[in-house]
Amino acid sequence: MREILQAIVNGILLGGIYSLIAIGLSLIWGVMRIINWAHGAMVMLSMYITFFAYSMFKIDPLLALPLVAIIMFVIGYLLQIVLIERTLNSPWISRLCATFGLMMLLESLALLLWSSNWRAISVTYSNWTFCIGGIFISFSRLVAFSIALLMALVLNFFLNHTEIGKAIKATAQDREAAALMGINVNNIYRITFGLGLALTGVAGASLMTFYFVFPKVGFPFALTAYIVCVLGGLGRLNGAVLGGLIIGVAQSVSAYLISPEYKMVVSFVIFLAVLYFKPEGIFGGVTE
Amino acid sequence: MKKNPFPYNMFSIIFSLIILLLLPIFIKNPYFLDIAITVLLYAFLGNAWNIVGGYCGQASLGHAAYYGIGAYISTILFLKFGISPWIGMIVGAVFAGVLAIISGYPSLRMKGPYFVFFTIGFAETIRVLFLTWKWVDGSRGIIIPFQNNPVNFIFFSKIPYYYIILIFLIIGMFITYSISKSKIGKYSVAIREDETMAKALGIDTALYKSYTFAISASLMAMGGTFYAQYVLYIHPNDLMSLNNSVIFMLIAVAGGKGTLFGPLIGSAILMPLWEYFRSTLGGRFAGLGILFAGSIILIIGTTAPEGILGILTKIRAKYSISKDNIVGEEK
Numbered sequence: 225m226r227e228i229l230q231a232i233v234n235g236i237l238l239g240g241i242y243s244l245i246a247i248g249l250s251l252i253w254g255v256m257r258i259i260n261w262a263h264g265a266m267v268m269l270s271m272y273i274t275f276f277a278y279s280m281f282k283i284d285p286l287l288a289l290p291l292v293a294i295i296m297f298v299i300g301y302l303l304q305i306v307l308i309e310r311t312l313n314s315p316w317i318s319r320l321c322a323t324f325g326l327m328m329l330l331e332s333l334a335l336l337l338w339s340s341n342w343r344a345i346s347v348t349y350s351n352w353t354f355c356i357g358g359i360f361i362s363f364s365r366l367v368a369f370s371i372a373l374l375m376a377l378v379l380n381f382f383l384n385h386t387e388i389g390k391a392i393k394a395t396a397q398d399r400e401a402a403a404l405m406g407i408n409v410n411n412i413y414r415i416t417f418g419l420g421l422a423l424t425g426v427a428g429a430s431l432m433t434f435y436f437v438f439p440k441v442g443f444p445f446a447l448t449a450y451i452v453c454v455l456g457g458l459g460r461l462n463g464a465v466l467g468g469l470i471i472g473v474a475q476s477v478s479a480y481l482i483s484p485e486y487k488m489v490v491s492f493v494i495f496l497a498v499l500y501f502k503p504e505g506i507f508g509g510v511t512e
Numbered sequence: 513m514k515k516n517p518f519p520y521n522m523f524s525i526i527f528s529l530i531i532l533l534l535l536p537i538f539i540k541n542p543y544f545l546d547i548a549i550t551v552l553l554y555a556f557l558g559n560a561w562n563i564v565g566g567y568c569g570q571a572s573l574g575h576a577a578y579y580g581i582g583a584y585i586s587t588i589l590f591l592k593f594g595i596s597p598w599i600g601m602i603v604g605a606v607f608a609g610v611l612a613i614i615s616g617y618p619s620l621r622m623k624g625p626y627f628v629f630f631t632i633g634f635a636e637t638i639r640v641l642f643l644t645w646k647w648v649d650g651s652r653g654i655i656i657p658f659q660n661n662p663v664n665f666i667f668f669s670k671i672p673y674y675y676i677i678l679i680f681l682i683i684g685m686f687i688t689y690s691i692s693k694s695k696i697g698k699y700s701v702a703i704r705e706d707e708t709m710a711k712a713l714g715i716d717t718a719l720y721k722s723y724t725f726a727i728s729a730s731l732m733a734m735g736g737t738f739y740a741q742y743v744l745y746i747h748p749n750d751l752m753s754l755n756n757s758v759i760f761m762l763i764a765v766a767g768g769k770g771t772l773f774g775p776l777i778g779s780a781i782l783m784p785l786w787e788y789f790r791s792t793l794g795g796r797f798a799g800l801g802i803l804f805a806g807s808i809i810l811i812i813g814t815t816a817p818e819g820i821l822g823i824l825t826k827i828r829a830k831y832s833i834s835k836d837n838i839v840g841e842e843k
Contacts, residue, residue: 314817
């Protein structure tokens, strides 16, 4: 019983990271109707940035976090100008090719530059754990989870109470109407893509406190994030948060009960069940 | 506009066919013959992907699952039950087709990204199941013992493999051609262009999508058997990884999706380069092949959605001085 409780707690803590990655994905989809297939590669990239910030300049991952988020925002903003904008009006299969190609490009570049070695950061608090009622909680995972939750709240505030946030929401609801109201839609798209990547930056930096990085590290996270998005409803941010926690718990408990190898299979079964019974996700999604 | 029942240049087709038939006579180096076989195999696989992805517009990124299933079924039937891989290949093709229909039932009602998620997840699940399945030797893979016998689909020389895959390719392209001329093909294109409209016109979209999916998956499985018999070693990660699914798509998209000769052109241009990178650069530079593939897929996605064939057609249309398409002929 205690083990299952432990697995549930671990799942919730990891689920926070899934939520964070999925929120970015969902935001981009909600506003631009684009699935960013390179999302996992972006997580990988921000993990490497965090890693090198630590190994070269001795910047603590948690201090580097805002910096990584800003760098990722700039990368996203530029990528939108250079790459994504060109594909906005093409058939969705070429949009898929563009971001999928970007993913392959980044992963192989990372392999080329930094080899396939696994790298981790060992900071003083990496191994801190504390015990509540017989359940062990890792400090760095708890911090990562809290950051994820905090970011979700900040983003929610940003979207509802700031000028740009409201413009983003307006663009998501109706692109033409927003443009007619004097909103620069292209600029909103750039900011949205940047924001989505900034969230992967936050996720990557907080992951780096307890996880390791290698060129292909991002894809399983992204695959899980896609499932989370579908579960919560594509384009629904609160759905992404809850979906992340559900998938996190499901993976962690199934890893304990069956075998860690099957955790992807379990997520996939959940995904299928959702698509079968409630294709728009548990909160209802935004469709094309 | 004059209707041509076979809108391809008969002369160039026969000419390239003769070249392809005579190629093994000129290529003495087994390494180059191996590349030629790879080109034909991937043209065959890209062609199979093209039926679903190009004609029907359903971008599947899970076709590697059917490829792997074909290889595993024929190999297991051969090694555990002594059934010839030729028969195993047909069993695998039928099984893959049935599986495609079963898995297609939920997936083909999905649209856009949902469908791609589903296909990726499906293939990854099958891969993990095979990796952990002890009865098929899981992550150790299966080595097929070398028994040089045409009945066993194992040959000493590479030349029979070359002709077998050439025949496969011709059959595969013929199937694609007949589909594109048949009701299934016309309906598929209608589904690709506007699914809601197709449905409104009374086309049973799910039914026709499953047809094309099943045909495509069966061809994939045949390719898998060929791979298994050619390489004589199969492993879930070699066959069913997402990378493979992407290559199938890349070949069709790079050559020209939804065209008969697109996959062949895509494979003929990409695979030799790919093989070159893989064989000459080891270690961390092995990523260069993927880097290259990624750049191509990215460039094609952003600038030339019609692929190489599309570019060639445009160039030809621009410089053509042929009489019938000077004025007023838009496509």
